Amino acid sequence: MSETFVLVLLSAAGLGVLLCLIRFFKGPTAPDRAVAVDTACTVTTALLVFMAYYFKRQIYLDVALVYAVLMFIGVVAIARFLERGI
Amino acid sequence: MNEKHGSSPRASRKTTTEQPHERRAFLNLFAILFVVWVLLTESFNWQELTTGFIVSLGLSIFLRKSYIKLDIPPFTIKRLWYFIVYLVVLLVEIIKANFDVAYRIIHPKLPIKPGIVVIKTELKQDFAKMMLANSITLTPGTFTLDIIGDRLLIHWIYVRTEDTERATEMIGNKFEKYLKVIFS
Amino acid sequence: MLPLIGKIVTSSGVVFLLLGSLGVFRMPDVYNRLQAGTKCTTLGAFLTIVGVGIMEPAWFWKTLVIAVFILITNPISSHAIGRASKKSGVELCDRSVVDKSRDFEEYESNL
């Protein structure tokens, strides 16, 4: 029961990342690609926390925290570049 | 974003009550940083607590001036009560927004009628405007694109009205009446 | 009882995450994609992370810190992308009905 639950949710979130990746390849302009990466990063943060539950180790939560903080900085850097002034 | 708009009244206020302002900012910032440290380490070992005390003391001395620039009002019971009511209203609106967007995504014909409208706000501080813009971003169908002065540029996924006054009433007012009390 | 609540909360969060990604895939232009992406992934990530915290009560406070951080920063980063794409001149899709940004630029230059 628990194993199938974890696997179904992991594959659902993985499907979400895959859809964002298709939008990344199709997107006509650079802002479309930035939106796809932003969404994929939020989904990935949730996925990392879920993997911490799957492996039952608390140290994996720190990876999710660091990832959330630094992805914010990366996306804001991309947006500042698009706005012509870093 | 709008430095030239709000800087002059704030500067005059800061010179009159310099000293208590600074002490209050220092204490608030220290409390916030120390609570976050305890939540992140999750241990009450005295070595951890001492390290956290020193780090948050240094950071709050260093960042005190930036905290004053945010212009957050002092703490009272009335403001706390309105803040809690505001959070509950925001939570209900977020859940409504998600079901709204989910309906539009799943529907095979995509029932959208997008457009960009302008609304007005009466809030003065930058921090209050930021909270208003974030709340508008998380509520049904609306998304803040830009803020200048007292105007907000809103992208609306299903435009109901094009008039500025009506749009202000429909989008901004349900949060603005709480934020006005919190930041008065 | 507690693991059951956690499982329900986590499952609903993952459903919202999947819907947000589907919205990013289906919507016609940048601003509509941002709308779908921001709203659904914010609540979805919040519910997923807090649900994991409910399933493992020892982790609850740390997961709450991550969730609140995402709740604060996700609208800000989306707003940054939206503002940048407005300033770099991305067009609205042809189904849109009104564009008041000309008025807004006029107001900005008069300030």
Next chain:
Amino acid sequence: MIVIVTLVVALMLSAAVSALFFKDLLSAVIASCLVSLFASILFLFLQAPDVAMAEASIGAALITAVFMIALRRTKRYEE
């Protein structure tokens, strides 16, 4: 387990190859950001959280910011 690892490696390779073929250099930088995202997931699956943390910090924030500053000094489009 081996299926998930293979899938993540395939996605990572596709993002890395797409970074080669973009004419818009900003899109190439975003693609390299995506590569580090999948690499971080892969390290977490292989039970190395410290490496995943370093990969996330360097790949997501530092490389993006440095490339953005570099693109400011040069041209955005490749001929």
